[in-house]
Amino acid sequence: MKFQKICVIGLGYIGLPTASTFASHGVNVLGVDISRHIIDTLNKGEIHIHEPGLLDEVKKAIQSGNFHAASKPEEADAFIIAVPTPFQENKVGEYNGITYKLADMRAVISAAESIVPFLKKGNLVVLESTSPPRTTVDLIAPILARSGLEAGRDFHLAYSPERVLPGQIMRELIENARVIGGITPESAQAGHDLYATFVKGQIIQTDATTAEMVKLMENTYRDVNIAIANEFSRLADKFGVDVWEAISVANLHPRVKILNPGPGVGGHCISVDPWFFVEVAPELTPLIYHSRQVNDAQPHFVVDLVKRALGPLTGKKIAALGLAYKPDVDDLRESPANEVVHLLQKEGAFVKAWEPFKPDASLPGIILSPTFEESIKDADALVLLVNHTEFKNLDPEKLTQRSTARIVIDTAGGWNALQWQKAGFKFFRLGVGK
Ligand code: SAJ
Numbered sequence: 001m002k003f004q005k006i007c008v009i010g011l012g013y014i015g016l017p018t019a020s021t022f023a024s025h026g027v028n029v030l031g032v033d034i035s036r037h038i039i040d041t042l043n044k045g046e047i048h049i050h051e052p053g054l055l056d057e058v059k060k061a062i063q064s065g066n067f068h069a070a071s072k073p074e075e076a077d078a079f080i081i082a083v084p085t086p087f088q089e090n091k092v093g094e095y096n097g098i099t100y101k102l103a104d105m106r107a108v109i110s111a112a113e114s115i116v117p118f119l120k121k122g123n124l125v126v127l128e129s130t131s132p133p134r135t136t137v138d139l140i141a142p143i144l145a146r147s148g149l150e151a152g153r154d155f156h157l158a159y160s161p162e163r164v165l166p167g168q169i170m171r172e173l174i175e176n177a178r179v180i181g182g183i184t185p186e187s188a189q190a191g192h193d194l195y196a197t198f199v200k201g202q203i204i205q206t207d208a209t210t211a212e213m214v215k216l217m218e219n220t221y222r223d224v225n226i227a228i229a230n231e232f233s234r235l236a237d238k239f240g241v242d243v244w245e246a247i248s249v250a251n252l253h254p255r256v257k258i259l260n261p262g263p264g265v266g267g268h269c270i271s272v273d274p275w276f277f278v279e280v281a282p283e284l285t286p287l288i289y290h291s292r293q294v295n296d297a298q299p300h301f302v303v304d305l306v307k308r309a310l311g312p313l314t315g316k317k318i319a320a321l322g323l324a325y326k327p328d329v330d331d332l333r334e335s336p337a338n339e340v341v342h343l344l345q346k347e348g349a350f351v352k353a354w355e356p357f358k359p360d361a362s363l364p365g366i367i368l369s370p371t372f373e374e375s376i377k378d379a380d381a382l383v384l385l386v387n388h389t390e391f392k393n394l395d396p397e398k399l400t401q402r403s404t405a406r407i408v409i410d411t412a413g414g415w416n417a418l419q420w421q422k423a424g425f426k427f428f429r430l431g432v433g434k
Helices: 015-024 036-043 054-063 106-118 135-147 169-175 185-195 208-238 243-250 273-280 286-310 336-346 372-376 396-402 417-422
Strands: 005-009 028-032 067-070 078-081 087-095 098-103 124-127 156-159 178-182 203-207 317-321 350-354 381-384 407-410 426-429
Touching: 005 015, 005 106, 015 028, 015 054, 015 067, 015 078, 015 169, 036 054, 036 067, 054 067, 054 169, 078 106, 087 273, 098 273, 106 124, 106 135, 124 135, 124 185, 135 156, 135 208, 156 185, 156 208, 178 185, 178 208, 185 203, 203 208, 208 243, 208 273, 208 286, 273 286, 286 336, 286 381, 286 407, 286 426, 317 336, 317 372, 336 350, 350 372, 372 396, 396 417, 417 426
Parallel strands: 005 028, 005 078, 028 067, 078 124, 124 156, 178 203, 317 350, 317 381, 381 407, 407 426
Antiparallel strands: 087 098, 156 178
16 A cells, blocks of 8 residues: 555654654655644744654654644545543542553544544554553544444554654664554555555554554563562562562573562553553453552652661651653653652651753652752762662762762662762662661
């Protein structure tokens, strides 16, 4: 199948890189978004999100005349839906005494509805948004049927999840393997033909529900495995063991690969996607549910450790190092570090946080220091919350002159205990009960 013109609905972290990459590969792309601000920004040749390489790609796309942004779709050969699927704010599900979060599918629904008036025979529609299993078949196909056309007979319909890592999106979009699930084999083939425009990685064709599950399984697998690492850290603490040492020895076994414990699981994917399974089958997902509970509870164990190190926290001054959800990114969404800061404050501590990747962020209820110096200067303790390279490279010796702190608490496994002890610090680490 040939694609001369496509509409990409949703111009966020995934939609915009996808739209501009298609455009720079010769496809005529209309980017659609509900935000006037985003449309105006793009049509001026600027961008509203931070992603290395994206601005250049968008500029190139606009200059080539292949990319425009607008608030409504138009007729096209293919439509890609890449809108957010957050949680519902005011509603949870309940099953046998447990409560679980529910996906808010409103953006996906209205994106599908916006396509209906423009859908023609022979078109392809692809959903990219992370969604609960069967969304393509049970939610999208019926909406598109309002056009009078039937998915799989009159037009192609497929699900293809994005699997790129923020910070590397422009490269991974092209190089990563891509799965395309069609509601018929012909739909999968059409999806293959579309993404083959720029994807250099393997393109795997399957059915739509399998592709939906693949995406959720990848991130759930990781969440469950981080949960067991976090549980091991609690056990090690109880039994006077160093969990980091124990994990590194266990991982010498050729078939074992335990992940790292830490202050919790954050970001917009791994802490979110497992709920999409629990929502549709709570009776089948006790392990997935409990792993989420374990990871969400981890900030409390961090606070217990800080209390052990410092005694009662009332009036204690703490420098919280790192607020991002993982090392060397500027993304603060769903970050467990934020939760730790709030819990420390609840215990009466006075916390100054420092996030080198977003020094001017404003977070409700959190005091962000404008500089590293300022956060550590008169602190009683330094708490490492994110393993940013900048923190790993700190020289404890030099810090003794820059900070009053003589206690450090490493929750991310980033610091060398001996080095800090030699410099005169009392050293505590998550998952070390010695
Ligand atoms: N974490 C740990 N211990 C570990 C590894 C990670 O506590 O051993 C924590 C991190 O600190 C972070 C969270 O888990 O808070 C998630 O980080 P991550 O690097 O595992 O994942 P994300 O959310 O940045 O990106 C994932 C990726 N999926 C997988 O690796 C299976 C990415 O490929 C996906 O595109 C992305 O989710 C997504 O959009 O779903």
